[in-house]
Amino acid sequence: MSCLRCAVKFLTKSPAADGIIGLPGPLIQSVRGIKPRWLPKSKSKIFYVRTPTPIDPVEHEQLMTLYFHYRAHLRSIRSFICSQHLQQLQAAKQRTIEQEDKVADFKKMEEEISQWNARVQVVREERQAQEAQWEQKRVERKMTRVERRKLRRLEQAEQKLQSDMEAAPKFITMDNLDTEIEKLLNMRIDYNFAIDKQGNKFSADSTSKKDDAKDSEQKEAAKG
Amino acid sequence: MPFMKGRAPVRYTLRYLEQGKLVLKDNIRIMTVNYNTGHKPSHGAYDFVFWHLPQLQYKNPEVQFLVFRNMTPSPFLQVYFGDGQKLLSQLDSQPKNDIFEHVKRVFCKSDEQLGAETLAKQKMANPANFGIGCARECMCEIPGQVPCTCFVVPPKELRGKFRFMGKDVEEDS
Numbered sequence: 276m277s278c279l280r281c282a283v284k285f286l287t288k289s290p291a292a293d294g295i296i297g298l299p300g301p302l303i304q305s306v307r308g309i310k311p312r313w314l315p316k317s318k319s320k321i322f323y324v325r326t327p328t329p330i331d332p333v334e335h336e337q338l339m340t341l342y343f344h345y346r347a348h349l350r351s352i353r354s355f356i357c358s359q360h361l362q363q364l365q366a367a368k369q370r371t372i373e374q375e376d377k378v379a380d381f382k383k384m385e386e387e388i389s390q391w392n393a394r395v396q397v398v399r400e401e402r403q404a405q406e407a408q409w410e411q412k413r414v415e416r417k418m419t420r421v422e423r424r425k426l427r428r429l430e431q432a433e434q435k436l437q438s439d440m441e442a443a444p445k446f447i448t449m450d451n452l453d454t455e456i457e458k459l460l461n462m463r464i465d466y467n468f469a470i471d472k473q474g475n476k477f478s479a480d481s482t483s484k485k486d487d488a489k490d491s492e493q494k495e496a497a498k499g
Numbered sequence: 500m501p502f503m504k505g506r507a508p509v510r511y512t513l514r515y516l517e518q519g520k521l522v523l524k525d526n527i528r529i530m531t532v533n534y535n536t537g538h539k540p541s542h543g544a545y546d547f548v549f550w551h552l553p554q555l556q557y558k559n560p561e562v563q564f565l566v567f568r569n570m571t572p573s574p575f576l577q578v579y580f581g582d583g584q585k586l587l588s589q590l591d592s593q594p595k596n597d598i599f600e601h602v603k604r605v606f607c608k609s610d611e612q613l614g615a616e617t618l619a620k621q622k623m624a625n626p627a628n629f630g631i632g633c634a635r636e637c638m639c640e641i642p643g644q645v646p647c648t649c650f651v652v653p654p655k656e657l658r659g660k661f662r663f664m665g666k667d668v669e670e671d672s
Contacts, residue, residue: 377526381584387605388586395589399573402540402592 510553519554521599522608523562526581530555530606531565534574534590544574546595547602578606 447455468478509515523530532552534544548566556564574590576598588605590598608616622628629635639647655661 380524381580384586384605388588391601391605392587392589395591395593398593399540399589399591 507549510550516554516557519551519558520607521551521555521558521603522613523555523559523606524608527559527562527578527606528581529563529565529579531567531577531579532574532590533567533571533577535569535571538574540592541574541590543593543595543598544576544590547590547598550595551599576602 465478465480468476470476532544532548534541534548536545552564552566555562576588576590577585578588579585586605588601593601619632622633626634629638629640635641637647638644639650645653660666
């Protein structure tokens with residue numbers, strides 16, 4: 276006799292698709308060689324008691340020891356892997372947090388610096404404007420000074436030109452060269468004179484004249 | 500330079516260097532300061548470098564510090580980070596103390612952070628400590644100490660079941 280075994284199999288979601296692919300429904304399969312549930316135990320087996328499998332105590336003890344050892348090893352490996360995995364998770368989480376902190380921290384620094392720079396920029400621009408003003412004034416002063424100097428030099432040049440032009444008739448030319456040479460040759464200069472600290476010249480003639488004048492004055496005074 | 504010679508030789512004393520309060524953040528790699536000599540708006544930057552650069556270098560041996568003189572129209576401070584980013588602070592006409600406060604607030608670790616780091620360092624460094632994050636998690640890991648009861652059953656004399664509840668050792672056995 277055949278039996279029908281029903282099972283409901285829920286189709287699992289495909290990782291690629293979001294929705295359910297098919298509807299859940301009963302999967303019916305016929306199973307043979309099994310008694311139906313409502314049939315009682317057969318008469319021949321009503322008082323049947325299964326003889327337990329003989330167990331060798333030494334072997335059993337050995338097997339149990341091995342089994343406990345195996346379980347202990349498995350447990351230790353499992354706990355080791357678990358702890359490793361936890362550590363990795365923790366480290367990854369920590370790294371993410373640190374990265375986020377770093378980004379946030381950098382943003383905060385940028386904001387603070389932009390505020391500071393804006394404040395300093397005002398000071399700097401004021402200072403630069405002031406310096407530019409000073410520089411402009413300095414350049415203006417210098418230009419004025421240069422202009423004044425140019426003017427003065429021009430005036431001096433003009434004066435010199437004027438004086439030269441005035442002196443031009445006295446210049447020695449080829450026409451009056453001989454006359455001038457003759458004049459110089461005939462000119463006698465007496466270098467026999469003394470000089471005092473003020474630069475006054477005392478020639479021999481003037482001193483002798485002075486001495487004569489003094490003597491005559493003294494004689495007149497003696498007569499009087 | 501010989502000891503206690505030059506201008507303000509107190510800058511080179513160990514006590515002065517240790518008193519520095521500027522500990523830069525971990526991701527800072529280079530710090531440069533640009534200023535001009537004999538330039539009035541650069542006086543603050545010059546004083547900051549004069550007084551605080553030795554302390555900065557002492558407290559941050561992993562960071563490179565550079566000073567550029569007479570290469571800029573106005574003084575500034577630039578910081579380069581490990582990931583290639585950089586930040587620039589203008590220092591024009593700023594007094595030394597303002598620059599100090601600014602650098603401390605923006606580029607340095609906070610006092611709380613420093614305290615926590617010092618504490619963690621002390622905790623990790625002290626071999627007498629035990630617990631999570633230390634060299635050993637439990638006192639029982641040291642030979643000669645009483646082992647934990649999760650590993651070894653303590654002797655009956657140490658167990659309250661037998662000492663206080665009056666269950667004699669011999670009776671139980």
